Amino acid sequence: MKALVLTAIKKLKEKDVPTPSPKDDEVLIQTAYAGICGTDRELYNGLPGSAQANPPIILGHENSGIVKEVGKNVTSVKPGDRVTVDPNIYCGQCYYCRTSRPELCEHLSAVGVTRDGGFAEYFTAPAKVVYPISDSLSLKAAAVTEPLSCALHGVNLLKLHPYQKALVIGDGFMGELFVQTLMAMGVHQVDLAGISEEKLKLNHDHFGVKTFNTAQGDKVPENSYDIVVEAVGNPATQEEAIRSTRRGAQVLMFGVANPNSHFSINSYEIYQKQLTIQGSFINPYCFEDAIGLLESGKVDVLPLISHELKLGEVEEFTSGKLKDVSKAVVEVNDLK
Ligand SMILES: NC(=O)c1ccc[n+]([C@@H]2O[C@H](COP(=O)([O-])OP(=O)(O)OC[C@H]3O[C@@H](n4cnc5c(N)ncnc54)[C@H](O)[C@@H]3O)[C@@H](O)[C@H]2O)c1
Ligand SMILES: [Zn+2]
Ligand SMILES: [Zn+2]
CATH class of the missing domain: 3.40.50.720 (NAD(P)-binding Rossmann-like Domain)
Incomplete structure (x- = not known):
């Protein structure tokens, strides 16, 4: 599959890499859109986002797509489902997880930060962070569920x-x-x-x-x-x-x-x-609410998305060359 790999700090390369296989509790997703934000710029420059990204890695933490394959333990989604993915994966075992504050998890991992993300034709994620969306919600709007969920966490506090x-x-x-x-x-x-x-x-x-x-x-x-x-x-x-x-x-x-x-x-x-x-730090369990706001139209994100990029144009954003970006998303596969 085609992927944009952060091969070293400040180096993004389009490469052909093997398509990943989902583990028993994971989902393989064909990426539709991957949103891009200031965090990607930080990670590109070798600074931490919510966690540290160590090259070689495929970034992309604001993803929507279509389920291609599921591991044998997965019951929440099935091939063909349209989904959006919460990048943040909590350990469930540390002091913060066990006191209902998973966003402060001591062992946070994240799709597109510590494990490969959506700047590739396919990526995998644990089923517990994969959320189905209705047919009425566009895959483009669904790609920004993650930033909306961060705003919701702040508002919920x-x-x-x-x-x-x-x-x-x-x-x-x-x-x-x-x-x-x-x-x-x-x-x-x-x-x-x-x-x-x-x-x-x-x-x-x-x-x-x-x-x-x-x-x-x-x-x-x-x-x-x-x-x-x-x-x-x-x-x-x-x-x-x-x-x-x-x-x-x-x-x-x-x-x-x-x-x-x-x-x-x-x-x-x-x-x-x-x-x-x-x-306010990240977005614990705010995805269902964010999807609700998008599906109801109470939050309308499409007028705010100023740029639709291709994978090969991501570096223009992360290097700061592309100016006046209000919000950019990358169309990875043309899935309607
Ligand atoms: N707490 C979290 O979980 C979380 C999550 C996502 C983003 N963030 C942070 O939220 C901030 C905003 O994110 P963003 O994606 O909109 O960033 P951005 O860089 O796109 O936006 C910053 C905006 O601030 C505006 N600005 C600059 N100076 C200003 C001023 N004096 N008065 C009013 N506006 C001014 C600029 O016009 C710019 O559009 C960033 O600091 C980002 O790192 C926090
Ligand atoms: Zn982001
Ligand atoms: Zn934890």
């Missing part, structure tokens, strides 16, 4: 009420997903602060969102929001997130910061406003 007013800081794909997810979960107003006029306009025109372009001088209101999601990962936007909170607010620090960066915070403000500041 908050206490939400319809009366709340929310602000999302960051107009990348994740920020855009947060806007729709918070609305779908019943928050009555969600505003978006960003720096890309084009993306802010899309979210305003298509989804009716109130936007602030902070690069063009718009000021994010201070002391105003019950829920604030920071989806950039910079000290300046982290501080902006705290400034925009009203009393009793919850702040989701979702953006991944440089490991050496710090932001400053007035601890009196945490006390006086009774703030909750919440971290």
Whole structure:
């Protein structure tokens, strides 16, 4: 089969490799689409994502496809089923797994990170992370179930009420997903602060969102929001997130910061406003909910996907050559 192999740090090569066989509890999937994100860029550059990728490895952790073959113990899916795959595989035995916090697993492995993923015509995954989707959901939209499930995990860590007013800081794909997810979960107003006029306009025109372009001088209101999601990962936007909170607010620090960066915070403000500041790591058991939001149309991802690439074009993304990518997916096989 054709595969795009990370042969060494900063080296992606299209190669012919043997098609994998599923083990007894695994599924062989013919890849339709593999989404591509900042994590792939980090892994390409030799930095860890949720875990470390050691070349040679086939990346691709946001996958959809069609089941080709199943191992003898698999009962949850069958050949021909349309599926999306949660990349994260938890050990089930460590302290965190045994206290219902598998996302903090000490032995996390992941499809497209620690084992071969979807930048290939076929890949295998344990049946427990393979989720069937209905015929009404496109395989292209299904490829971004994983990032949506990360937004859902973050949202699930908050206490939400319809009366709340929310602000999302960051107009990348994740920020855009947060806007729709918070609305779908019943928050009555969600505003978006960003720096890309084009993306802010899309979210305003298509989804009716109130936007602030902070690069063009718009000021994010201070002391105003019950829920604030920071989806950039910079000290300046982290501080902006705290400034925009009203009393009793919850702040989701979702953006991944440089490991050496710090932001400053007035601890009196945490006390006086009774703030909750919440971290969020990956997406434990959020796939069924994410699929539900996609199938119901409550979250509409297709207008947000700006690029459909071929395997041979992935390196243009990971090397940073390709500019102005809102969200890119790779069409690996033409499966409708
Ligand atoms: N916690 C998790 O589990 C998890 C999962 C996925 C992604 N992330 C992180 O979430 C963040 C967003 O992800 P993404 O895929 O959208 O990344 P991205 O790089 O596509 O988006 C970042 C966006 O932030 C915007 N931005 C930059 N400076 C800004 C500013 N001053 N104000 C407002 N917006 C600004 C940019 O326009 C850009 O679109 C990243 O840090 C990513 O690593 C976290
Ligand atoms: Zn990703
Ligand atoms: Zn574990």
